[in-house]
Amino acid sequence: MIDLTMMNTNFLRQISRQIRRHPLFYGLNLLGLGLGIACAFVLLSYVRQEWSYDRSIPDGEQIYRIGTNFMDMGGFAISQEKLQPVLQEKCQAVAYATRFRGSSGFTFEADQQTFPVDAGLYVDTNFFRVFPYEFIEGQAGDALVTPDQIVLTEEVAQRIFGTGPYLGKTLSLKDEKSTFSVAGIVRPFPGKTHLPAGAWLSVAPQLSDDRSWTSARYYTYVKLNSQSDKGNLEDFFAQLQREEIHPQSAPNTSFETWIGGSQAVHFYVQPLQEIYLYSDLNMDLISGGNPTQVWILGIIGVFILLMAGVNYVNLSTATASARAKEIGIKKTMGANQSQLIVQFLGESLTLSLLAMVVAGSLSGLLLKLLETVSGEVLLSSILDGTPQWLLLLGFSVLTGLLAGAYPAFHLSRFQPVWALKSDSMGHRKGHLRNVLVVFQFSIAAALMIGSLVIFRQLSYMQNSDKGFQHDNVLVIRNFNDLGTKKETLREMVEQNSQVVTTSINSRMPAGYNLWRATYQSETMDQAISLNGFPIDEHYLSAMDIKLLEGRNFSGDLATDTSNVILNESAVKALELEEPIGAVLNDDRRVIGVVSDFNFESFRNQIAPIVFNYDVDGYQLAIKLTGNDLPGFVRHLEDSWSQLAGDEKIRYYFLDDNLAELSAKEAVLSRAIGIFTVLALFIACLGLFGLTTHATSRRAKEIGVRKVLGATVSQIVVLLSRDFLSLVALAFAIGIPVAWILVNKWLQGFVYRIDLNWWMFAAPAIAGVVIAFLTLSYQSVSAALNNPAEVLKDE
Structure with missing residues (x-):
């Protein structure tokens, strides 16, 4: 019996030995996994960031924004000046209601120096009750009770005044005579928010006695009581429309006629955590996210990772014959299936950890490339702290375990008698490998077609005649x-x-x-x-x-x-x-x-x-x-x-x-274009590895055929035919899937391109050509080998 403990302690030595024996396959796996992890990590980090907006705000699920619509003008993110007092006084579901106005930023003066602050808000005294910022100095109840007070974030206060404490220090707005006294220092919420601000001033001087329901100037947010929900708020607005707004707006018209006409006043109740991604109201404080873009890029990230995992499975199972004798000997010497599973999973995990290092290097470059091409900062940061590295570590470990699971169970099931007959092993799972190759290139096909269609729609939007002259x-x-x-x-x-x-x-x-x-x-x-x-x-x-x-x-x-x-x-x-x-x-x-x-x-x-x-x-x-x-x-x-x-x-x-x-479509088009190229590259890596294995396995057959008079082109066709048929099948599957998806996406545009046959044929032809070029390198090399060198051992 072998010493299994010693086998475990020599684990890294065994892996390094395997890498030396099969450098090409481990290199392809390392590059494919590293690139797949980097792509998926960047894209899923972007998805995570977009979904995280306003989710770090305490009691955020109880906070809602109230939008409005009147005169059929379309929905507005802002609402009436009189709405906040009505909600605070009359709506039992509301704990606190606040109204405020946005600002493009402030420029402050202190000690004869100027300090720009990119974002700020004019808010009322309830703002810090609805949004419970942590006060480092001062208290929420004492903040902005007079118009000459100001609240700053700790970072802004440090930039303006240096060291604290800061309460009572004064500053002024540039070009204005008003002086403000610091009434509070707050710590910003840790996550992203659609209400970014570094300074808060009192909105009181801007308030008027506007009692109109057809004038909107202020953002109105409410925090509901713990016993209340969105339905209670909507019921209140229905009552408000019937009992107060309708009698004031159209006393001589029936409520049913008024509520169904263009003169009616309507309200929108938007959950705080859905505003950034899903709001389509006019005059929002910031440009919101694009849920379609988030979903598409997230799904692409998952599929690219799956493609990298498929490469690992394909190459691992394809080279099974090379490890058959090793498995047979270990089983003969007493190793059981579970021990072999641990060994192979360990190899997969080690490879994924090495791939993590590659991914860590590539992710920053990939993010920079993506932002340069798209012209938009998609992620505020990546891998700039311990939490991000820990997240990448966990992501890589999970990828390694999932990718290595099937090869581990497949290889460990070899029976000693079968395994020691090495020539009979390694090809038993050819059908599975074929299915996985088809899966990979089907994804690549859908991405190629989708990228082309989105690009064409974007080009149509940018270059079509809009009915007026907009240049210069x-x-x-x-x-x-x-x-x-x-x-x-x-x-x-x-x-x-x-x-x-x-x-x-x-x-x-x-x-x-x-x-x-x-x-x-x-x-x-x-x-x-x-x-x-x-x-x-x-x-x-x-x-x-x-x-x-x-x-x-x-x-x-x-x-x-x-x-x-x-x-x-x-x-x-x-x-x-x-x-x-x-x-x-x-x-x-x-x-x-x-x-x-x-x-x-x-x-x-x-x-x-x-x-x-x-x-x-x-x-x-x-x-x-x-x-x-x-x-x-x-x-x-x-x-x-x-x-x-x-x-x-x-x-x-x-x-x-x-x-x-069309900015969001432009970002989506360029992002999909980049990741389509990377997905196709990963698929071709796997195809290259499988071709290398196939030519090595059929080396003697190729030598015999050359001796019998086969030409180089005939051998290339022989070696490429099966794989090319799989790629063609993949595009035959991918084309209808892509048609359904892009057609659904185009339905979101009133003015859109027509889907023509060449938009599907061109990517299919390009994909087959790229696959053929990938296959040809190894096929031509094998066809040019001297048959005497190959057959000399026979």
């Missing part, structure tokens, strides 16, 4: 800040030779502003809510929007302030057979009709638009030739500084805003 259009967002100097800046801008025309307006395609109003034609029974675009007479020419009927606005006609221009969709919505000259709302005459254009995402149907004449808009659109955009920007900034002093100009290019409408 710069928009000054805070044009209204100049007050009486607006026209002066406009004249200075128009003196630049690059300026084609300018337009004062209050709304641009893909812009930040939303205008809605109700309109009713003479033939309609009820008014409907439509999009409004307040523009001047230069807007249509600046945007190159096609005028189909009638005329444009004129600065020489004072009556145009009561006239409107419609797009084609508005003509249909208002049921106008002869739109020119039609009267809306008893005093609005239609003077023109323009063609429809895509001013929102391609996911949305082109909506009806009513253009109103307004020369007092608060932003300025500048159409440029595009010859020297940096030079014009410098000219613009110089002109602005002459008029506005320290007030910074805020502008954007219209192209950039339009790109944001």
Whole structure:
């Protein structure tokens, strides 16, 4: 009997011996597992981050945001100013209700130095009761009880004041005379949140006595009592609509008519932990996540890891004959199945730990590549601390155990008599290996097709005719800040030779502003809510929007302030057979009709638009030739500084805003493209290893065939035929699966590409060619071997 204890102590020596005997197979396994673990770890870390938003907030499951909708304007993340007092006083389900406003950030001054803070909020005294931050200094009940108080995070306080304590220290907002006293220092929540902030100021000075239910300015959040749930809150809103809002808004109309019409006020109750991923309301504080993207990338990560595991299983079982005698001898000497299972699992675990080191090196590079290609920071960090390394360790150990389970049980079941007949072993599980190869390339096929379709849809969204000219259009967002100097800046801008025309307006395609109003034609029974675009007479020419009927606005006609221009969709919505000259709302005459254009995402149907004449808009659109955009920007900034002093100009290019409408699709397209290449590479690694094994096993057969006159091309076809048929079968399976998935994804777009046969044929042909090239290397090498060297031992 062998000493099994000694066998265990010599475990690492045995593994190193195996690696020296089979360096190619262990190298392929190490590279495949390392790359698979790195891909899966990065993608699943991204999924974990996206799902973690707001989940570290204590009692987060009891916190809800209240959104609103009125006049059919669409849902808003903000709600009415009067809503918070109503909820706090009248809703028994609510423990605390808070209202606050967002801020793009603050710039503070202290000790004659400036300190920018990227994010901040104007909040009321209930904010820290709804969101229970840990106060390091001060108390939640004493924070922001007066307008001259401020609460800071510990990190911001250290940056501004240095060492603490900080209570009572003062600072001011840049360009303002108000001084604030520090009333609290808090520790941020450990996880991600859709309400990031480094400073909190009092919202009290901004509050008014607005009692309207059709005016939304504030974010409203509530924390429910422990005995209450979302249903109790929704019941309260139903009662509020019937007993208070309806009598105030439409006392002469029945509740049923009002609640079903465009004048009704509705509320949305959103669980805190679902806001980041699932909210589709307008005017959110930050750009939310994309659940489709999260699911797709998470599934890709799992499948890539499975592909790497399949490689391990395939290569381990394919080389079983090489270890058959070892297994037979150990069993003859007394080793039982469980001991052999431990040995093989140990080998798999050791390999996965080595792969972890490879994955640790690759994951950072992979994340950097992904963020560089996508242009977006998908993960805030990876492997930058002990918890992340421990997570990677656990991930790798689990991968090693799962990947090694089948080979361990398969190899340990060899009977000594079979095992010692080495030539009879190693090929018994060929059918399983074939199934696994088909599985791998089916995934690769679906990824290749999906990547192509998403890329084509993205290209369509970016390059198709949107119905207006958006190139080289710069928009000054805070044009209204100049007050009486607006026209002066406009004249200075128009003196630049690059300026084609300018337009004062209050709304641009893909812009930040939303205008809605109700309109009713003479033939309609009820008014409907439509999009409004307040523009001047230069807007249509600046945007190159096609005028189909009638005329444009004129600065020489004072009556145009009561006239409107419609797009084609508005003509249909208002049921106008002869739109020119039609009267809306008893005093609005239609003077023109323009063609429809895509001013929102391609996911949305082109909506009806009513253009109103307004020369007092608060932003300025500048159409440029595009010859020297940096030079014009410098000219613009110089002109602005002459008029506005320290007030910074805020502008954007219209192209950039339009790109944001398809930004999530762009990130998804590039991410899937990267991981499709990596998945195909992993699949080809396994195919290369199996081909190497197959050519080695059939070396004598190849030698005999060459002696009998077989050509190199005939031998290559012989060795590649079986594997290529598996790859072709994989694409035959992957194509219909991919069609179902991409077709479902495309249904989310109103304007989308058509699925053509070549979108499926091209990836299939490319996949087969790549597989053939992978197979050909070993096949050609085997075919070129000297048959005398191969057959000399016979």
